[in-house]
Amino acid sequence: IAHEIKNPLTPIQLSAQRLRRKYLGSFSGDDLVFDDCTNLIVKQVDELKNLVNEFSNFARMPASNPTPNQLNDVISEALRLYQEGHKEITFVFDPDSSMPVFNLDRDQIKRAVINLLDNAVSAVSNDGEIKISSSYNQTLKMAVFSVSDNGSGIPPEDKPRLFEPYFSTKKSGTGLGLAIVSTIISDHNGYIRVKDNVPKGTAFxxxxxxxxxKLNT
Ligand SMILES: Nc1ncnc2c1ncn2[C@@H]1O[C@H](COP(=O)(O)OP(=O)(O)OP(=O)(O)O)[C@@H](O)[C@H]1O
Ligand SMILES: [Mg+2]
Incomplete structure (x- = not known):
């Protein structure tokens, strides 16, 4: 279906661009309708293309390919990407040094952390603080990590829908971020839950x- 939507988009865009090349010069300086409208068509078609790409990437997310990795390293890598781009936010990482190496899909877990950080960043304001901690539960043989922020928090009525594809409260959100996270975590036979952060914000x-x-491989 993604193809069926994308196929007509390119000719629409090319036609608008052709109109611009051919006729833009024929309008007098103060007549901006042609310029504005054709520009808008080209730009909006671009956005549609991006949206369709995101949807189809989600639909055929690659099967996870777990290999022995250090979870703390994967988290640090994702965190570094955000730290550099958002100097106004305080990022804290509290890794458990007893975390064992275990099988996980490095790219996918990184993607999951990135999606969670992305949401946290848009939830906090200037005095934002985003914290990730990891811990290893030896008894349960579980690696646990949490991503918490001191941002806007999530109203109780939204919580049941968070992980549904296309649920978003943002102007230009796809609502796929957490759906992707939840797919990745369940592909790893894991669990994700959300709770309110104290005194303020959200924790995943x-x-x-x-x-x-898996440890022995
Ligand atoms: N840390 C958070 N703080 C506050 N609200 C959050 C947080 N994380 C998620 N949400 C809420 O959950 C909704 C769904 O998140 P999700 O990542 O799935 O989609 P999105 O962020 O809206 O869109 P996209 O991920 O495509 O940018 C968000 O629109 C927001 O309302
Ligand atoms: Mg998101």
């Missing part, structure tokens, strides 16, 4: 099983 808690046989 992710638990990943570190099974014995």
């Amino acid at each position: 808690i992710i638990e990943l099983p570190v099974s014995q046989d």
Whole structure:
């Protein structure tokens, strides 16, 4: 279906661009209607294309390919991307040094952390603080990490819908961020839940099983 939507978009865009090339010069300086409208068509078609791409990427998310990795390293990598781009926000990482190496899909877990950070960044204001901590539960053989922020928080009525694809309260959100996170975590046989952060904001808690046989590979 993504193809069926995308196919007509290119000719629409090319036609608008052709009109611009051919006729833009024929309008007098103060007549901006042609310029504005054709420009808008080209830009909006671009946005549609991006949207369709995101939807189709979600629909065929690659199967996870777990390999032995250090979760703390994967988290640090994702965090570094955000730290550099958002100097106004305080990022804190509190890794558990006893975290074992276990099988996980590095790219996908990184994607999950990025999606959570992306939401946290848009939820906090200037005095924002975003914290990730990891811990290893030896008894349960579970790796746990949480991403918490001191941002706007999530109203109780929104909570049940957070992980649904296309649920978004943002002007230009796809609502796929958390749906992707939740797919990735369940592909790893893990769990994700949300709770209110104290005194303010939101915390997402992710638990990943570190099974014995996986540890030995
Ligand atoms: N840390 C958070 N603080 C406050 N609200 C949040 C947080 N994380 C998620 N949400 C709420 O959950 C909704 C769904 O999040 P999700 O990441 O799935 O989509 P999105 O962020 O709206 O869109 P996209 O991820 O495509 O930018 C958000 O629109 C927002 O209302
Ligand atoms: Mg998001």
